[in-house]
Amino acid sequence: MTAPAFYPIGTPGQAWGAAEVAQWRSSQVRHRSYQADVVSAIERLRSRFDVVEYGRLDYAPDSYPLFAIKSRDWQDGLPCMLVTGGVHGYETSGVHGALEFVERHAADYAGRINLLVAPCISPWAYERIHRWNADAIDPNRSFRENSPAEESAALMRLVAPVRTEVLMHIDLHETTDSDESEFRPALAARDGKPYEPGEIPDGFYLVGDSEDPQPEFQQAVIAAVEKVTHIAPADAQGEIIGSTVVAHGVINYPVKSLGLCAGITDARYRTTTEVYPDSPRATPEQCNAAQAAAVRAAIDFALAHQA
Helix, strand or coil: CCECCCCCCCCCCCCCCHHHHHHHHHCCCCCCCHHHHHHHHHHCCCCCCEEEEEEEEEECCEEEEEEEEECCCCCCCCCEEEEEECCCCCCHHHHHHHHHHHHHCHHHHCCCCEEEEECCCCHHHHHHCCCCCCCCCCHHHCCCCCCCCHHHHHHHHHHHHHHHHEEEEEEEEECCCHHHHHHHHHHHHHHCCCECCCCCCCCEEEEEECCCCCHHHHHHHHHHHCCCCCECCCCCCCEECCEECCECCEEEECCCCCCCHHHCCCCCEEEEEEECCCCCCCCHHHHHHHHHHHHHHHHHHHHHCCC
16 A cells, blocks of 8 residues: 655655755754764773774764774684674664673674674764664665765775675664654655555564575574564564565565665675564663674574584
């Protein structure tokens, strides 16, 4: 079913131009601080890990340094594990789940892996609790050559030197009620298309790569997270967010062709987590813990099944 959706910017049926993007950007309000919430947490990790500034976003009058956390004992020949969060700035547990993993669990893997963590890829959007960057571009459709999103381009530059060495990449996301109340209507308005309402799943799920799904890997992550929070069931059509459920809590996307973050390497094991923070059955702490548990399970599986 297709339904018209009122959105306060633009003309129905017409894609936005520069004026509409500027109007949208001017309406965005800062709700929280990247410096206080994220950078301060990263600074506390400097005594145990290497921290690198891999880029800077300049959205006048704001400027945001981009940080990644690396193993201090980086050794050639060890498998590289890549953890990314905050591609969509509003997906809070992706950011803080990545930081919780580093703070509480990363030391367990010292000397066994090379760890690279980019916990908050989109700080402008983090502060404004939004999906898009300041140019009304979704970074998680922009991981491609000549990317229109500097957030995506910066991460690809960071990863490029180790791209062929990454054994596992886990990208931490959320699916929220605001996907339907704000972000999908905004997307329809921006692109001049009708809004097609969807259904928000209640629970955690994974998005694997349809070109290389690695079902045993996906199920190992699901099994670990299920000890922390509930797994999303399929809807009446056997789907989650419009995609066929291929296994308990798992759907697949063609991650590279869609320009998704999970497709930036040729890692044998790659997945995207989706936590549901609006569930009455989950707390913010539980959501962060679910993300950290997913990272641990993904690393453990990759280590146990490396060639």
